[in-house]
Structure formats: C-alpha cells, structure tokens
Amino acid sequence: MSPENPKDELPPGMVAGEYVQLDFEAFLKAYATLLHVVAGKLPCADGFAPGPQNVEGLPTVIVEDTAFNRGLYTAALLFPDAASRQSFMWRAVVLMDIARHKKYRKYRNDDAGSMHIALTSTVAMVRGSERTAKRDLRGSAFPASVAGASN
Secondary structure (H helix, E strand, C coil): CCEEEEECCCCCCCCCCCEECHHHHHHHHHHHHHHHHHHHCCCCCCCCCEEEECCCCCCCCEECCCCHHHHHHHHCCCHHHHHHHHHHHHHHHHHHHHHHCCHHHHHHCCCCCCCHHHHHHHHHHCCEEEECCCCHHHHHHHHHCCCCCCC
C-alpha cells in the first residue's frame, strides 16, 4: 500500500503476474532487508498477516508465519508501488532460487552473502511473468547475463 495508491492496485495496463524490472540499488536494499529480518537483525514491518493472500489474476497463496515470509513482506514494503513489490517477491523467491544453483557458485560468496554484479543485475532486471518457466530462465536469461562476468 502506498499514499499514491491506497488500495495497492496495479497501475493501469499492468497485468498481475507480469514483472517489472527493478532498479539495481533498490533491489539490493530490499534483498539485504529481507536477509536482515530473516537473521533477526531487523524487526518485521507492522501489518504482516499470515494466511490466505489474494492478488487479482493470480491463484490464492497461503502465507505461513516464517522468518522468510516476514522478511519478504518487510522488504517488499520498501517499494513505492504494487508492481514493484510483486516483482521483488517473484525475484526473491523464483530467481534467487536459480541464482543459488551450483552452476552460479563462482558468482557468489555464500560466506559473505554477496553476489557478482552481473548475477545480481540479472536477478533485478530479467524480464519474466507468472507463466515463465524456471527452465526458460535458466536456459536463456542467466547464462547470457553472466557469461562475460569474471570473479
């Protein structure tokens, strides 16, 4: 929810499940917030409500009361509009799962909690939708974006 859009509606022309590109710095800040809430270093934002969640045009999701979900909720609130929040949540759940694959290990430092800029940029900016299969993302967007990266 934002002051400009109190009902948290998607902007005109935006379809639920179509994900916008995120600003690199905004993505980094939000993902760091998610990790800090999960680690217990930041509190969960007010208003987190586990249970069934509905977004028009998408299936109902049951949100459990977990540290990750509290972090995801808190981090998503850093974005000013529903489209960016929806996109961040998809990226944090779907794309970060791909980025954690052993294929991309050389682009991550799991001990430090950091990623190469090419991998982070890919997660923040790759195009996708609810209908985009993980295999399509793995096969095209990720390798092309990090192919020229060096650690």
